[in-house]
Amino acid sequence: MSSASEGRIRRSSVSLLTPPPQCVTLLTDDGVPVEAVYEPCTRRSGSRGAAPADTTAIVVAHGFTGAVDRPAVRRAARVFARHAAVVTFSFRGHGRSGGRSTVGDREVLDLAAAVAWARELGHRRVVTVGFSMGGSVVLRHGALYDAPAHAGARPGTDSADPGAYADAGAHADAVVSVSAPARWYYRGTAPMRRLHWVVTRPSGRFVGRYGFRTRIATEDWDPVPLPPVAAVPRIAPAPLLLVHGDRDPYFPLDHPRMLAEAAGPDGAELWVERGMGHAENAADDALLDRIAAWATDGTTA
Template sequence: MSNGPAGHVVRSTTVRPQCETPRTASSAPLRTFLQTADGVRVDAVYERGHVVYDTLTPPAGRIAFVVAHGFTGDADRPHVRRIAAALARYGAVVTFSFRGHGASGGRSTVGDREVLDLAAAVDWARERGHERVVTVGFSMGGSVVLRHAALHTGATEAVVAVSAPARWYYRGTAPMRRVHWLITRPEGRLLGRFGMRTRIQNGGWDPVPLSPVEAVPRIAPTPLLIVHGDRDGYFPLDHPHMLATAAGDHAELWLEPGMGHAEHAATGELLARIGRWAVGRAS
């Protein structure tokens, strides 16, 4: 396994993220800043999990889910906290804010160097004692979990990509044209900074990173689940089909009837199925 320099803790405090249900002190979330291989401080939250798992079970015996949010999200957003609460029924959960998002440092590279942020969060889950780690990414985060699994072979026991793009520079839908305006225009980046708590780098990729569809063939034999809604307004169904075709037999594709895009569209029932799938594949 080649993970690069491990992320490490530079500050640690116990907090209650927004929208959390009160718990006992022993299971209270742990919040810290991780440092990535390129020196960016990433805000991260660890929760032990509850309900399904006995909290007395050592971490080595429990799965840790590392959740990678979509563009303009962060660890404190209500929709990210809802995802964390649902997956906490099946294992521990690490949520974090990508660079340039929320309280994290740096600037967003919109899926490129965010792989280093995810690597630091996965390393932290290992440091917490978890021998089984599953990455779950949404939209931009979905592209990041795919590229992370391809570039860091064997770093996780399973990968879930929800509403992920297959290729870069896609502008075929109105929402994606708005996203490109936000990223490429000075006034868009200004709106992102002050209206969405998202600081975006100025300038394009150099070099262009490995695309998701180029990454998925490299993930095998790690189990891969691709989830996509048939009413996704950002990325139409050719994206998940391209990913599944490129991935081959080691991937599963779930096309969800009536589902829109990413975290906001993921129902409790879908998240429960993802949790059960991960428990079964990462054992």
């Protein structure tokens, strides 16, 4: 799975529906078409009719085998829309997007395209919220794509490209990572051993394609992308929220604690959710509402 050159984003202007909601096909920097949906903030008092420039946009990065039309993703979008405009999209290899999943590597390009689209629509403040695989992607994206005011302030962030990106369209103003791993190749739980079988074996990829509607790349990572635990110290000064369930069957609590420790003093806020399982399927409406409130704190949205 290649991690080469993650730079600026090209995108198409092909609109499939008249907004709201607005459905488009984005084109990533490496030429992969990605389906995306934009929904304005609809329910919170005072936000209906507000200009995009005065409203936060939340970009949702789903977990592995998810997609823009999956019920858990749509539910998250509905809750988030009470606080902010929402962009949902399908990672490469998922849903109606093109390409093949690289399980968190080149997916950073898909997220960058979605963030840039939110800014093209007029939103000055964009927050990324990722779940599981998407949680690792938002962490790496936060390290790789820098706001113009801080361009060059971060050290090299990825084995494939040693520089941080100064891209006015693609950076996140705050990052929320839910149920993310701290390190790659983790096989310490039965669900993760099953996931590795799906990703690495031909029979597993067959199940992924026809059982989970997920097309998976056959190549190994080369080079290995920056791991989440190495990305989190480089997200500052953007605020970072880490959310994890104490009953997560995929990643035990040493993962979020390792991420929080790596972020350094005051570098991240950690919420350990009692009784919560894994990712968007386990995040109830109350938690999603709290995440959205954190993401929009201090804004007019």
